[in-house]
Amino acid sequence: MNTAKSGVHLVKNPDIVSRARGILLHEADEIRQLADRIGNAFEAAVRMILECRGRVVVTGMGKSGHIGGKIAATLASTGTPAFFMHPAEASHGDLGMITAEDVVIALSNSGESDEIINILPAIRRIGARVLSITGREDSTLSRESEVHLSAAVSHEACPLGLAPTASTTAALALGDALALCVLDSREFTAEDFARSHPGGNLGRRLLVRVKDVMRTGEAVPSIHEQATIQEAIAQISSKGMGFTAIIDHGQRPVGIFTDGDLRRLFMQGNTHAQTPIHTVMNHQPRLLNTQQMAVEAVNMMEQYKINGFMAVNDQQQLVGAFNMHDLLKAKVV
Known part of the structure; x- marks a missing residue:
């Protein structure tokens, strides 16, 4: 391959393996620090989801949206009716999917994502409760939420400090913790899990009579x-x-x-x-x-x-x- 013609500049780096290990250890350390901060707000978040008589609507923009989609899928597969709503589409009609019985989980590392901030007043008028996960406790989204969970990290794993890396990992882990604590509180069983996964190996093993x-x-x-x-x-x-x-x-x-x-x-x-x-x-x-x-x-x-x-x-x-x-x-x- 002609790197000059392709515009690709390859740098020989003998420390790629050690660099990769450092990135993984950094993200693991950020999650450990996040675990130390778990407290009353997390308990309130779990109670909010348990008390929800409707569905959990997860929303987020960009990389936070990708994490939100996974959190919604994890909640749904562990007994909590949930779906992902794109915040940009919400202001163009998708807000109609939200009811007063729902809980909205909003993700934004900065807590200032315009697409989410713009739909908060409408969500409040509908009557849904708002739970936010952000990297800043003093953000607009955190202040306007009934319950706020901090997914703050000291710095991203990205060497430029730009690409969401450690922050998205922290938010994903926090979402997993939420879903599994709700699962425990509901005494969700392996057979319950299988009912949501009839096409998987577990579903076949536990549902076929x-x-x-x-x-x-x-x-x-x-x-x-x-x-x-x-x-x-x-x-x-x-x-x-x-x-x-x-x-x-x-x-x-x-x-x-x-x-x-x-x-x-x-x-x-x-x-x-x-x-x-x-x-x-x-x-x-x-x-x-x-x-x-x-x-x-x-x-x-x-x-x-x-x-x-x-x-x-x-x-x-x-x-x-x-x-x-x-x-x-x-x-x-």
């Missing part, structure tokens, strides 16, 4: 307890699940017979095609209710070294069956 993965109807391998080994082999072969359920006249599972059981019998040399299945079946099958979480089956498979399960309803009747392949297909594993 046995009834969602099991095979039903004719796809379920089953024979009556008076059947023979020959009939069991036919079911195992035709249904392709590696086992067959053994049921009584009430459709209740009383045993299970697997292809592993079959191999062991032939190795022992003490079986015949017409042998009654109830004499050789496993009389203690592992059963799961259709409403149980599918992830429970994964745990039991690992614990008991088994590959298939029978699913029963509340009357303990056989209604389905599934194996590891079904769990893999549903991406529970």
Whole structure:
């Protein structure tokens, strides 16, 4: 590459790694100092969000806006209805998204961003409460807010002192602390989190139930307890699940017979095609209710070294069956 023609001037710097480490340590130190300043105002901010009967509207301009978008997303995914509103768009109609039941979190490092200051009177007329996060406690935004949180830093990590770096990191960390303290106060659970993330791994593991993965109807391998080994082999072969359920006249599972059981019998040399299945079946099958979480089956498979399960309803009747392949297909594993 011809740096002269491209206008790029490359400076050979053998201390890039040490410089990077210094930047990270500086930002970490700013967050540690921020932690030391947490006090009553933070508690008031958490209470404000907990008492909110509407939604949390996060706003910010420029880099603060990018941080605000992430804070809104974190709040929403942890049980607090929230969205980001661009302050410039707010004065052109988007203020209609705010109600008197809402809390507005406004971010501005200087606390003097015109786009935010200009919409404060309208927000107050609507009746929404205002929580600000700024780098200056004596700013217009901090004075006009019901609750103010300081995200001040001693100086930016940028060597020019211009690019928002340590200040945005501090604001982001403060937003995370807000969201997670609200989560704790609401006793938000992993299952609650999964409901907001149904497409993720956690969502699949915690929301998918046995009834969602099991095979039903004719796809379920089953024979009556008076059947023979020959009939069991036919079911195992035709249904392709590696086992067959053994049921009584009430459709209740009383045993299970697997292809592993079959191999062991032939190795022992003490079986015949017409042998009654109830004499050789496993009389203690592992059963799961259709409403149980599918992830429970994964745990039991690992614990008991088994590959298939029978699913029963509340009357303990056989209604389905599934194996590891079904769990893999549903991406529970």
